[in-house]
Each structure stands twice: as structure tokens, then as C-alpha cells.
Amino acid sequence: xxxxxxxxxxxxxxxxxxxxxxxxxxxxxxxxxxxxxxxxxxxxxxxxxxxxxxxxxxxxxxxxxxxxxxxxxxxxxxxxxxxxxxxxxxxxxxxxxxxxxxxxxxxxxxxxxxxxxxxxxxxxxxxxxxxxxxxxxxxxxxxxxxxxxxxxxxxxxxxxxxxxxxxxxxxxxxxxxxxxxxxxxxxxxxxxxxxxxxxxxxxxxxxxxxxxxxxxxxxxxxx
Amino acid sequence: xxxxxxxxxxxxxxxxxxxxxxxxxxxxxxxxxxxxxxxxxxxxxxxxxxxxxxxxxxxxxxxxxxxxxxxxxxxxxxxxxxxxxxxxxxxxxxxxxxxxxxxxxxxxxxxxxxxxxxxxxxxxxxxxxxxxxxxxxxxxxxxxxxx
Numbered sequence: 562x563x564x565x566x567x568x569x570x571x572x573x574x575x576x577x578x579x580x581x582x583x584x585x586x587x588x589x590x591x592x593x594x595x596x597x598x599x600x601x602x603x604x605x606x607x608x609x610x611x612x613x614x615x616x617x618x619x620x621x622x623x624x625x626x627x628x629x630x631x632x633x634x635x636x637x638x639x640x641x642x643x644x645x646x647x648x649x650x651x652x653x654x655x656x657x658x659x660x661x662x663x664x665x666x667x668x669x670x671x672x673x674x675x676x677x678x679x680x681x682x683x684x685x686x687x688x689x690x691x692x693x694x695x696x697x698x699x700x701x702x703x704x705x706x707x708x709x710x711x712x713x714x715x716x717x718x719x720x721x722x723x724x725x726x727x728x729x730x731x732x733x734x735x736x737x738x739x740x741x742x743x744x745x746x747x748x749x750x751x752x753x754x755x756x757x758x759x760x761x762x763x764x765x766x767x768x769x770x771x772x773x774x775x776x777x778x779x780x781x782x783x784x
Numbered sequence: 785x786x787x788x789x790x791x792x793x794x795x796x797x798x799x800x801x802x803x804x805x806x807x808x809x810x811x812x813x814x815x816x817x818x819x820x821x822x823x824x825x826x827x828x829x830x831x832x833x834x835x836x837x838x839x840x841x842x843x844x845x846x847x848x849x850x851x852x853x854x855x856x857x858x859x860x861x862x863x864x865x866x867x868x869x870x871x872x873x874x875x876x877x878x879x880x881x882x883x884x885x886x887x888x889x890x891x892x893x894x895x896x897x898x899x900x901x902x903x904x905x906x907x908x909x910x911x912x913x914x915x916x917x918x919x920x921x922x923x924x925x926x927x928x929x930x931x
Contacts, residue, residue, distance in 0.1 A: 580867065594872065605878055609885060647809055710908065771854070
């Protein structure tokens with residue numbers, strides 16, 4: 562590895578990456594950018610429909626249940642889900658940091674915590690979907706009234722299940738990627754390679770999943 | 785191998801950065817939730833809109849901290865930051881144009897289609913939907929079939 566710390570290298574002169582990252586990481590960034598557009602298109606479509614509609618269901622009425630505690634608790638369960646995802650993002654940062662220090666044991670510990678966080682989030686989502694389904698909500702079925710008491714359309718449930726489902730699928734793939742990273746770490750693949758840069762790319766993906774949840778959480782549950 | 789093409793630049797990273805960003809994200813989330821709870825008690829449309837605006841701003845601040853520090857973009861060189869952020873600027877047009885369009889469609893229909901306006905603002909009877917699932921599951925699905 563070069564240790565040059567020249568103040569301002571000529572990035573576009575060739576012989577090195579003009580973005581100063583390895584190929585895989587740059588491609589991960591471009592993939593995440595394209596994925597941001599996909600999620601953005603979903604959320605903007607949702608916003609457009611909501612702006613073109615006279616009434617919309619009140620999220621505090623729709624999402625007010627908590628497992629074992631019953632109903633009448635708006636925002637509580639989704640806050641728990643949000644904190645689970647933030648904390649799992651933090652443990653992922655720590656795993657990437659440990660990778661820079663070539664500390665295998667610390668990488669393993671933090672990856673395991675990240676995977677547990679991801680599975681916990683997916684379980685929460687599974688519970689919420691099941692609960693809403695029992696109340697009669699699904700694609701094409703909306704049992705909830707608008708906040709002003711008028712009849713609401715199925716747009717609300719269609720968008721909710723499509724967007725949280727697409728996000729949940731990303732969380733699921735993230736957990737799978739993290740499990741693969743864990744297996745590779747335990748097999749000393751990175752140790753033999755001399756660096757843990759692969760963990761960094763998995764970390765970027767995992768943080769992106771957290772990032773998208775920040776937007777989904779705000780758009781569906783808060784406003 | 786792979787990393788030889790990467791120049792190791794000096795890090796001015798704070799040692800407590802991860803901890804600090806975690807605390808900032810937690811506080812921002814709590815503030816968002818407080819605003820959310822506050823909004824439940826408020827009926828004035830303008831104040832509600834202002835709260836919603838503040839929540840959106842807090843959301844963008846959270847996004848900045850996640851991308852900048854957790855995804856490390858703030859510590860990358862300018863070339864990488866620009867190649868990611870500049871294309872995302874399309875969202876400014878994307879959001880403004882589509883939300884404006886949606887709103888305009890609603891206003892046009894309300895103005896020129898009285899039937900639409902009457903239908904969509906008419907109060908209907910609240911349906912039974914108890915949060916206690918299990919016992920009322922059957923009712924809920926039954927109810928839903930009627931429509």
C-alpha cells in the first residue's frame with residue numbers, strides 16, 4: 562500500500578483511480594445511487610398520489626399496535642424498529658473499523674450483532690404485516706377510513722406494502738450478504754487476502770438500507 | 785493488490801466520531817418522535833404543515849449524518865463526492881414537479897368535477913376494526929368482502 566500523503570495528487574493523470582477508491586467500492590456507490598433513484602421513484606409516486614387525493618388515512622390510527630401490549634400506542638412499534646436499524650448500522654461501522662485494524666475477533670463479534678439486528682428488524686416487520694393483514698389490509702384491500710372520515714382508496718395499502726416490502730427485501734438481502742461476510746471472515750478468507758475491504762462494501766449496502774428506512778419511516782409513519 | 789491503486793490520505797477523523805454520530809442520530813429520531821406525538825393533538829392545518837416540514841428537514845439531517853459519516857462519504861475525495869451527489873440533484877426537480885402535478889390534479893378535479901369532490905369528502909360510517917386481532921379477524925375479512 563502506498564503511504565504517500567501528498568497534499569493534492571493529480572487525480573486525472575492516470576495510473577490511479579481518480580476517485581481514490583478501489584473498483585468494487587466505486588461500483589457499490591454507483592449501484593446504491595441507482596437504487597436511491599428506484600426508492601426515490603417509489604416514494605415520489607406515493608407523494609404524487611397522496612397530493613392528488615382529498616383524504617388520506619391517519620398513520621396514528623393505522624399503526625397503533627404493539628406486540629403483547631395491544632393497541633392505542635401509535636408510533637411506539639415503529640420507533641423500536643427504527644432504533645434497531647440505527648444500532649445495527651452502528652455495529653456495522655464498528656465491524657468495518659475492526660476490519661481496518663485486521664482484528665478478526667472484533668469483526669466477527671460486530672458482524673454477528675449486525676446480523677441479529679437485521680433479523681430482529683425483519684421479525685418486527687413480519688409481525689406488523691401479519692397484524693395489518695388480520696385487520697383486513699393488503700394489496701387491493703384497505704379497511705381504514707381517511708382521517709376526515711371519508712371513504713379511502715386502496716392506494717394507501719398498495720403503496721405501504723409495496724414500499725415497505727421492497728425495503729424489507731433489501732434488509733433481507735443485506736442480512737444474507739452479512740452472513741456471507743461472516744462465513745468468509747471465519748474461514749480466514751480476508752486474513753489470507755491481507756485486507757478486509759469486502760466488509761466495507763457490505764457495510765455501504767447495509768447503511769444504505771438504514772438510510773432508506775429513515776425516508777420510509779418519515780413518509781409513512783410520521784407525516 | 786486491489787488497494788495499491790488507492791492513495792492513503794491523512795485522516796483527520798475524530799476518535800469518538802462513531803459515538804458522537806450515534807448520539808446525534810438518536811437525538812434527532814427522538815425529536816422527530818416528539819414532533820410526531822405533538823402533531824396528534826393539533827388540528828390547525830398550517831401548524832401541522834409546519835411540523836411536517838420540520839420533520840422532513842430533520843430527516844434530511846439524519847440522511848446527511850448516515851451518508852457522510854457511516855458511509856464515510858465526507859472523508860472521501862471531492863471527485864467521488866461529486867460523482868455521487870450531483871446526479872442525485874435530479875431529485876430536486878423530480879420531487880417539486882411531481883408533487884406540484886399531483887396537487888394541481890386534485891385542484892382541477894375538485895373545481896371541475898363536483899361529483900368527485902362530493903364523493904371523496906363524504907363521511908362514511910366507521911367500520912369495525914379492532915386492533916385486537918384473533919377474535920375479530922373473521923369480522924374484519926368478512927367486512928372487507930362486502931366492498
